[in-house]
Amino acid sequence: MHLATRVYLIGVSRGCLFYVCLSQTTQKNITMKKLAFIFLILSLQSCHIGRMITYYKADIDDHKIFPYTEVNTGDQTFYFEDGRDSKLGKRLDTLTFSVNGVRKPMSTILDAHTETTAFLVIKNDAVLFEQYYEGYKRDSISNIFSVSKSVTALLVGIAIDEGLINDVNDPITQYIPELKDGNPYFEQLTIEHLLNMRSGLKFDESYSSPFDEVSRLYYGRQQLKQIAKYDFLHEPGTHHEYQSANTTLLGIAIERMAGMELGKYLEKKVWIPLEMENPATWSVDDNKNRNAKAFCCLNTTAIDLAKIARLVLNNGRFKGKQIVSEQWISKIRTPNKDNDCYQYQWYSANCSDKFMAIGILGQNIYVDPSQDLIIIRLGKSWTSVGVYLGRITEVVRQP
Secondary structure (H helix, E strand, O other): OOOOEEEEEEEEEOOEEEEEEEEHHHHHHOOHHHHHHHHHHHHOOOOHHHHHHHHOOOOOOHHHOOOEEEEOOOOOOOOOEEOOOOHHHHHHHOOEEEEOOEEEEHHHHHHHHOOEEEEEEEEOOEEEEEEEOOOOOOOOOEEOOOHHHHHHHHHHHHHHHOOOOOOOOOEHHHOOHHHHHOOHHHHHOEHHHHHOOOOOEOOOOOOOOOOOHHHHHHHOOOHHHHHHOOOEOOOOOOOOOOOHHHHHHHHHHHHHHHOOOHHHHHHHHHHOOOOOOOOEEEEEOOOOOOOEOOOOOEEEOHHHHHHHHHHHHOOOEEOOEEOOOHHHHHHHHOOOHHHOOEEOOEEEHHHOOOEEEEOOOOOEEEEEHHHOEEEEEEEOOOOOHHHHHHHHHHHHHOO
16 A cells, blocks of 8 residues: 655755655654654764755766865866777777677667766877767766776876875875874774775774765765775785775865875866866865865766776877886886785786776776776766677777
8 A cells, every 4th residue: 555645845954955755654653753853863973964864865967966176277188089980989980799699789788788978098199989878978077986096096006196195004094193083093094005995993884874884975965074084904004995985085185285185186287287187176075175086076077087997098198298207107017916806996907907986876987908908988877898808808909
């Protein structure tokens, strides 16, 4: 039996709207005093609960609901060559896959079956395949989620190159001293522990509840205040577990030492030097603290993300200039078999020389250095990206 329900606005607190959804039976029994009590309890919580209920789950267009830092372009723009009319480009354009026993072109499958919004294949600095779907275009920005972690790692390297951060073995409390007031393990937690997801923090990455830590970070405010209260499950450095809070602390450390928001540091050190094509944004936790959501929320385009991939492929160089040191790139690209093939916020594909950056909804940078190959996929949900990566790699290897 389906019971009629109604949604009631019960109050406004700290800029948040609080609603309750009541069944027909509950509507008859609840009193105004009870509603007032519910409002009191909710208003004592962070706005993240209301945001999570309102928006339900993370979405690639969440840059529209959070405050952000603008990441502007410079006067120069770098363009990849157009190789779509080349022999290899045409081969990719006619590449087919089987769906329910019927072979269909890759572009048709990406459009109809995968919720992909952008798909690029670039080899030897030439774009061989470039398609956009779901109403997105070449200049459409979207949230790249945890690929943001990999970009943050590049910024850590640049900060070390510049001497803003002294060494990866420095404790994070050297850059964020407020953490000394929390769990004593914070003083043992190093930059490198954070880079390799070996903090040992008690942190739930499941996105399964509005009360878990990652949801609070994503939808809530005052990231640092949240993290400073965390406990530890393991001694720092002894246990590998993927946790977004680690990257958050790296971003705040850079902001402290650079004296600017992370998005502006990205603009100055990467976006303008790499001659990006489109402006980007980086979401921040709130308008008062304005700490970047370094773990999730750089909002950019597929074509400019390809230039990030190209920078790592070219060992940190762009047009003869070293943007980030070759030594730092080597740490990113050298597989760490003792850390689940994860190092410095990047993945090694099966601990090979191929490297990747991955976001929760199938955002993907894939680079095969042996083929000078870059593949970028953005989308609204996770899909079997690996199937396409493997087949495309086979095709580009053919003479």
